[in-house]
Amino acid sequence: MTHELRAEDLSLGYGPQDVVSHLDVEIPDGKITVIVGANACGKSTLLRGLARLLAPRTGSVILDGKRVQDLRSVEVARVLGLLPQTPVAPDGITVADLVGRGRYPHQSWFRRWSAEDDAAVAAAMESTGTAELADRPLSALSGGQRQRVWVAMALAQDTDLVLLDEPTTYLDINHQVELLDLLTDLNRRHAKTIVLVLHDLNLACRYADHIIAMKAGAIIREGAPIDVIDAAVVTEVFGLPCEVLPDPVSRTPMIVPRGRHHVPVPESV
Amino acid sequence: MTLAHARSTSPAPGSGVAAPSHRHGGGLAAGLVVLVGVLAVVAFVSVTLGTRDVGLATIWKAFTDFDPDNTSETVIRELRVPRTLVGLVAGMSLGLAGAILQGVTRNPLADPGIMGINTGASAFIVVSIMVLGVQGLGTYIWFGFLGAAVAIFVVYGVASFGREGATPVKLALAGAAVTAGFYSVTTGVVMTNVDALNELRFWQVGSIAGRYWPVFTQTAPFMAVGVAVALFSGRALNGLSLGDDMAVALGQRIRLTRSIMFVSVAVLAGAATAACGPIVFIGLVVPHVARALCGPDYRWVMVYTALLSPIILLSADIIGRVSAGDGELQVGVVLGVLGAPAFIALVRRRDLAEL
Ligand SMILES: Nc1ncnc2c1ncn2[C@@H]1O[C@H](COP(=O)(O)OP(=O)(O)OP(=O)(O)O)[C@@H](O)[C@H]1O
Ligand SMILES: [Mg+2]
Numbered sequence: 248m249t250h251e252l253r254a255e256d257l258s259l260g261y262g263p264q265d266v267v268s269h270l271d272v273e274i275p276d277g278k279i280t281v282i283v284g285a286n287a288c289g290k291s292t293l294l295r296g297l298a299r300l301l302a303p304r305t306g307s308v309i310l311d312g313k314r315v316q317d318l319r320s321v322e323v324a325r326v327l328g329l330l331p332q333t334p335v336a337p338d339g340i341t342v343a344d345l346v347g348r349g350r351y352p353h354q355s356w357f358r359r360w361s362a363e364d365d366a367a368v369a370a371a372m373e374s375t376g377t378a379e380l381a382d383r384p385l386s387a388l389s390g391g392q393r394q395r396v397w398v399a400m401a402l403a404q405d406t407d408l409v410l411l412d413e414p415t416t417y418l419d420i421n422h423q424v425e426l427l428d429l430l431t432d433l434n435r436r437h438a439k440t441i442v443l444v445l446h447d448l449n450l451a452c453r454y455a456d457h458i459i460a461m462k463a464g465a466i467i468r469e470g471a472p473i474d475v476i477d478a479a480v481v482t483e484v485f486g487l488p489c490e491v492l493p494d495p496v497s498r499t500p501m502i503v504p505r506g507r508h509h510v511p512v513p514e515s516v
Numbered sequence: 517m518t519l520a521h522a523r524s525t526s527p528a529p530g531s532g533v534a535a536p537s538h539r540h541g542g543g544l545a546a547g548l549v550v551l552v553g554v555l556a557v558v559a560f561v562s563v564t565l566g567t568r569d570v571g572l573a574t575i576w577k578a579f580t581d582f583d584p585d586n587t588s589e590t591v592i593r594e595l596r597v598p599r600t601l602v603g604l605v606a607g608m609s610l611g612l613a614g615a616i617l618q619g620v621t622r623n624p625l626a627d628p629g630i631m632g633i634n635t636g637a638s639a640f641i642v643v644s645i646m647v648l649g650v651q652g653l654g655t656y657i658w659f660g661f662l663g664a665a666v667a668i669f670v671v672y673g674v675a676s677f678g679r680e681g682a683t684p685v686k687l688a689l690a691g692a693a694v695t696a697g698f699y700s701v702t703t704g705v706v707m708t709n710v711d712a713l714n715e716l717r718f719w720q721v722g723s724i725a726g727r728y729w730p731v732f733t734q735t736a737p738f739m740a741v742g743v744a745v746a747l748f749s750g751r752a753l754n755g756l757s758l759g760d761d762m763a764v765a766l767g768q769r770i771r772l773t774r775s776i777m778f779v780s781v782a783v784l785a786g787a788a789t790a791a792c793g794p795i796v797f798i799g800l801v802v803p804h805v806a807r808a809l810c811g812p813d814y815r816w817v818m819v820y821t822a823l824l825s826p827i828i829l830l831s832a833d834i835i836g837r838v839s840a841g842d843g844e845l846q847v848g849v850v851l852g853v854l855g856a857p858a859f860i861a862l863v864r865r866r867d868l869a870e871l
Binding site: 300321329331335337340351404 | 811
């Protein structure tokens with residue numbers, strides 16, 4: 248199923264100042280989009296705006312031709328899911344129970360727990376490697392295990408559009424790659440549109456079909472990583488001098504930072 | 517559109533892994549049956565036990581073949597039964613009001629007592645009686661609702677300021693301030709009118725003694741509506757318990773949900789306060805007991821709270837009746853004495869931290 252998700256003239260904020268102001272963006276359908284940018288530049292804010300968690304100050308978010316605020320929230324939730332950066336869970340909740348909560352938009356007073364819910368939850372837990380944690384309380388898990396449970400919950404919601412705010416935080420390098428591979432599988436096999444915020448630029452460049460580089464609430468560059476990510480852009484976005492080489496595995500841009508130390512002889516580079 | 521997973525193995529259907537909330541359904545349902553039984557026993561004891569010993573035969577006769585000239589039968593019919601019924605619905609109301617507040621604010625210390633809601637209701641009721649000359653429970657119950665609503669509005673409004681929203685500490689502080697404010701209004705009004713002081717004394721401390729049929733018939737309909745709403749709100753509270761962002765992401769209309777929840781708390785706490793004065797601890801402690809028994813799923817927590825609360829309220833009332841010799845201890849006093857240690861034990865528990 249094809250979907251349209253875009254923002255027009257979108258301004259978002261919390262205090263008197265806008266965090267994101269008059270921004271236009273279109274999320275390419277059926278692609279993996281990765282948003283990168285420095286801390287506090289407004290990535291989470293944009294994601295929350297796109298997922299109608301934050302009301303626009305100007306402009307609007309359009310989902311499938313309609314303003315997202317005008318749609319019934321539960322209808323949006325069947326198409327568009329979001330995993331916030333720092334989700335909270337009630338004390339004592341078990342992993343299976345939490346992942347099952349992802350089925351909320353598919354249930355109602357008249358339609359309770361079904362075989363389809365069972366299947367979606369089992370699949371989500373299986374693919375994130377959390378099935379064996381099913382009966383453990385969330386509070387008794389490691390940070391990385393917990394993160395995978397949250398991802399499982401977002402996947403159990405089974406939406407065509409999945410927005411994930413820093414889903415790889417707390418994950419070791421193997422689990423990071425596994426998660427991104429999983430998301431790529433979902434993208435390729437089920438044509439899910441995926442939007443991620445990532446801080447690891449190398450993984451971002453490797454896994455993104457479309458990358459969005461943000462700075463101070465605005466989009467600096469966007470496009471295929473190979474076309475838009477170079478040393479100048481990274482320096483502009485993060486204020487960090489660096490080298491950009493082709494990734495020996497994927498041939499996508501690989502960013503090697505230059506700090507103040509461990510740069511033996513400057514002119515030798 | 518089922519998510520077939522990326523890594524092939526097919527889900528074991530009915531493997532139990534996936535059916536989270538009803539995994540323990542059997543045990544929890546059995547627990548309900550037990551609680552209903554306990555409640556029936558407690559209610560029965562509440563009708564039979566008292567300063568006047570009344571035999572079973574008399575109780576039976578009071579209902580099947582009532583003789584208005586028989587004092588014992590009259591005591592049963594006109595005093596004990598309505599008193600028990602008031603305790604039943606008021607207990608349910610206070611417990612559910614606490615459970616709703618804890619769910620909506622994600623705050624383990626939220627409670628109609630701590631948040632100043634009961635005090636707000638009683639202040640408005642006292643002022644309406646003493647200053648505005650309102651007469652009759654049917655009228656001043658509306659002041660109870662209003663007072664409860666004002667307290668919720670002020671406390672939640674004040675506590676929600678700032679980035680983290682209504683944290684437990686802010687909510688408790690705002691509640692303490694509002695309680696103190698309302699309490700001094702009540703005291704001030706009562707002190708200037710010494711005649712009324714006696715009249716209000718029992719009500720002030722929380723009591724279900726002397727709550728006769730009119731009290732029941734005039735407050736119970738409101739509480740019944742509130743209880744019904746509360747029992748159906750488990751799903752919504754489950755959504756809110758994941759935080760506002762996640763609740764919206766899952767398709768919940770959080771403003772609407774919160775508003776409905778707060779209105780039902782005002783009705784529950786307002787009516788319960790109008791019926792028996794400000795009774796504390798039920799709303800605070802019972803939902804935690806329920807949660808300890810059945811876990812964090814509010815669909816169960818609400819039902820368990822609805823049964824446990826009247827059990828505890830009626831038991832406290834019975835203890836008050838039998839423990840004070842000729843007189844009686846008000847249920848509010850008993851609950852205070854028994855509830856304080858329970859509350860301390862609760863605060864000392866590690867897992868109180870997050871809801
Ligand atoms: N709930 C909030 N209330 C007030 N200000 C906020 C809130 N959330 C974010 N901000 C502010 O908005 C700005 C953008 O924050 P945002 O969370 O969007 O950044 P981010 O790009 O996701 O950063 P990070 O990489 O650290 O997650 C920051 O200056 C932050 O302080
Ligand atoms: Mg962020």
